[in-house]
Amino acid sequence: MKVAIIGAYQTKFGELWDKSLADLIFEASVGALADSRMPAKKIQIAFFGNKLGPQTTSQNHLSALVAQLLGVSIPVIRVEAACASGGVALSQACLAIESGQYDTALVLGAEKMTDQSPAQIAQALMGAASSQEREAGLTFPGLYALMAGKYLNDFGAKETDLAGVSVKNHFHASLNSKAQFQFPVTIDQVMKSGEVASPLKLLDCSPITDGAAGLVLASPRFAQKRQKKNIYIRASQHFTDTLSLSKRQSFTEIPSAKKAAKKAFIQAGVEPSEVSLAEVHDCFTIAEILALEDLGFYQKGEGFLAVRNGQVKLGGTRPVNLSGGLKACGHPVGATGVKQVVELYNQLLGRAGKKQTRKAKVGLAHNIGGTGGTAVVHIITK
Amino acid sequence: MKVAIIGAYQTKFGELWDKSLADLIFEASVGALADSRMPAKKIQIAFFGNKLGPQTTSQNHLSALVAQLLGVSIPVIRVEAACASGGVALSQACLAIESGQYDTALVLGAEKMTDQSPAQIAQALMGAASSQEREAGLTFPGLYALMAGKYLNDFGAKETDLAGVSVKNHFHASLNSKAQFQFPVTIDQVMKSGEVASPLKLLDCSPITDGAAGLVLASPRFAQKRQKKNIYIRASQHFTDTLSLSKRQSFTEIPSAKKAAKKAFIQAGVEPSEVSLAEVHDCFTIAEILALEDLGFYQKGEGFLAVRNGQVKLGGTRPVNLSGGLKACGHPVGATGVKQVVELYNQLLGRAGKKQTRKAKVGLAHNIGGTGGTAVVHIITK
Numbered sequence A, B: 001m002k003v004a005i006i007g008a009y010q011t012k013f014g015e016l017w018d019k020s021l022a023d024l025i026f027e028a029s030v031g032a033l034a035d036s037r038m039p040a041k042k043i044q045i046a047f048f049g050n051k052l053g054p055q056t057t058s059q060n061h062l063s064a065l066v067a068q069l070l071g072v073s074i075p076v077i078r079v080e081a082a083c084a085s086g087g088v089a090l091s092q093a094c095l096a097i098e099s100g101q102y103d104t105a106l107v108l109g110a111e112k113m114t115d116q117s118p119a120q121i122a123q124a125l126m127g128a129a130s131s132q133e134r135e136a137g138l139t140f141p142g143l144y145a146l147m148a149g150k151y152l153n154d155f156g157a158k159e160t161d162l163a164g165v166s167v168k169n170h171f172h173a174s175l176n177s178k179a180q181f182q183f184p185v186t187i188d189q190v191m192k193s194g195e196v197a198s199p200l201k202l203l204d205c206s207p208i209t210d211g212a213a214g215l216v217l218a219s220p221r222f223a224q225k226r227q228k229k230n231i232y233i234r235a236s237q238h239f240t241d242t243l244s245l246s247k248r249q250s251f252t253e254i255p256s257a258k259k260a261a262k263k264a265f266i267q268a269g270v271e272p273s274e275v276s277l278a279e280v281h282d283c284f285t286i287a288e289i290l291a292l293e294d295l296g297f298y299q300k301g302e303g304f305l306a307v308r309n310g311q312v313k314l315g316g317t318r319p320v321n322l323s324g325g326l327k328a329c330g331h332p333v334g335a336t337g338v339k340q341v342v343e344l345y346n347q348l349l350g351r352a353g354k355k356q357t358r359k360a361k362v363g364l365a366h367n368i369g370g371t372g373g374t375a376v377v378h379i380i381t382k
Helices: A021-036 A053-057 A062-070 A085-098 A118-128 A131-135 A140-155 A159-173 A187-192 A220-226 A255-268 A285-294 A303-308 A333-348 B021-036 B053-057 B062-070 B085-098 B118-128 B131-135 B140-155 B159-173 B187-192 B220-226 B255-268 B285-294 B303-308 B333-348
Strands: A003-010 A045-049 A076-079 A104-111 A195-197 A211-218 A231-240 A277-279 A362-369 A374-381 B003-010 B045-049 B076-079 B104-111 B195-197 B211-218 B231-240 B277-279 B362-369 B374-381
Touching: A003 A021, A003 A085, A003 A220, A003 A333, A021 A053, A021 A062, A021 A104, A021 A211, A045 A062, A045 A085, A045 A333, A053 A118, A053 B053, A062 A076, A062 B231, A076 A085, A085 A104, A085 A211, A085 A231, A085 A333, A085 A362, A085 A374, A085 B085, A104 A333, A118 A140, A140 A159, A140 A195, A140 A285, A159 A187, A159 A285, A159 A303, A211 A220, A211 A333, A231 A255, A231 A333, A231 B062, A255 A285, A255 A362, A255 A374, A277 A333, A285 A303, A285 A362, A333 A362, A333 A374, B003 B021, B003 B085, B003 B220, B003 B333, B021 B053, B021 B062, B021 B104, B021 B211, B045 B062, B045 B085, B045 B333, B053 B118, B062 B076, B076 B085, B085 B104, B085 B211, B085 B231, B085 B333, B085 B362, B085 B374, B104 B333, B118 B140, B140 B159, B140 B195, B140 B285, B159 B187, B159 B285, B159 B303, B211 B220, B211 B333, B231 B255, B231 B333, B255 B285, B255 B362, B255 B374, B277 B333, B285 B303, B285 B362, B333 B362, B333 B374
Parallel strands: A045 A076, A045 A104, A277 A362, B045 B076, B045 B104, B277 B362
Antiparallel strands: A003 A211, A003 A231, A076 B076, A104 A211, A231 A374, A362 A374, B003 B211, B003 B231, B104 B211, B231 B374, B362 B374
16 A cells, blocks of 8 residues: 655643643644645545543534634544544545545544543543443553563563663653653662552553644655655554453453554565564553564564663664653553654654654554554554 | 445334443344345444444443454444434445445444433533533524524524424334334424424424444445345545534535535436435434425425425425434434435335335435534435
């Protein structure tokens, strides 16, 4: 497949007390359009990823809000797939361009998560798990803690290996002016942070974040008219299987992610070893380690060693989560899947600032909904 | 365009106290698949329209619930566009088939609206309007009452003309064993029913409904392998413009619906006069009259005469809402756009029972979100 990216934008991620959901949508739209040097009226279809809007702002029908803010009359589609809402919005936009029916598409992801009490937002986030899991008293950190505990038990990894993911991603975020947490942390700080759900501690968990991101996509024909060299999405794969963690065979792998990755590599004609950099769904530190293995970058049970050995850090063989990841750049749930590709695009263009990696040729984004009921993988190349 | 419908199913609509949202999704999926004589494992992609699930059941990530209930691992996409969620799910499924990447798609719409207090559900439904409209104290009947009042004022229609829509649709529903209200009403009963928002009375309003509907779509290639004669979707058009009624030029027409209809007739190569029957979005009686005009069936200000003269009743020149419409068959919001096409499909197959119209060749479905911020039009033919 071949879908061009011709513009990208990310708002600051963080506790944005002076911004509403509409403000965030508007900033990301205007930013992505400006980057593409296209007026809104040239956009033929738009996709919007958002999880919590109706619950947190009592606002449904956000597709019509997007159209109203942009001043356009086109199809706008809101998709919701928990924390993979942004990735699903992007994959649907790719399908629209690939269909040949549309030459341009705007992809937005946005979430306004503050303005809620911690209890309210924790309850809303649990909407991504099954009712059985909620009734059993599980929380989202609790579900990922089950996965982490099993991983540590089976593969000889230590809690400090989980902490290593946090340390690496905080370091990357310290180089990212858009990140929520622009400061490094140490293994010791992670280990001493409050226990949330053993073995996960506060600094193993991604935060509550406000933010938005946008991408402008175009058909190769449209993009090539504007400039010769473009960056293309070469694979877009989306799998949905089970809402409940309990319905899966294993706690230490995510089948939907494995399937999406396998199909994406075939679709793009790329080997895992050829990927220069990746943005993966580190909602909890364990999730990044599972991703490294599910994506085929490392053998089962060896992902944590790549973190320990610095292979996935800026300057390593294949840096992962140069944005700071969900952990330290922040995790406005509906925006995350879009922001991952914004980061890859900026890296491939060589405009990623202090966190710029060298020789960025092939980027991979891995976005997960819930405990893995949804997985979306995109591969982009120069 | 040419996308085959190879199976369809509608659950009973009504106050289904013994059914959960998951029960409704499951029944519609199994029913549509059985009608298509296909196992779930042959479905390559699924789209699910639902508005209120996260607000009423605290359940997000319903796409993963759908996949879990079906026992499949495929892309499942939940879309939300207020009361047009079902129509948008169908239009996205058409895009997926038309892209050539998928040969089969399951389209589901479901809503569980009871189990909520009237205040809770009224508040949740107002999520389809803008925050300014909510802050102004408007309700959904209030918004449509503004449209109705302006229409009566401008075009010489009477309140009994609004009531006529209700009487017609209740008559159709009295012939439909799946309808919520299987009884006729008289003009006098409508006129004497409690005032909700002048000039709209209780019997001008669609009810709170539980229900689900499903469609199985296929590429022409796939469908023709199974049988020679098929029913095809020939047009699928979706427009999104403004969330707020106040942002529009007129209260007596819906621009998104006019655009969608105009483009759909061109896409299908069909004239409005060739449409044998239609299912239109009569969330309030005024909405059906506006639809008759926006779709080009009647001139501006003359739609009410078609109702008065019996032209849109079973046995008339072009029956509208033979299912009973949203008014009397019921309006489980996310299911409505799918159910409309289920009804057209059954009519075109000649299996619509007591409400069967003669010479059903071309059917049109018109599904609206909010006060018209979203409109979706589908045309299907033998």
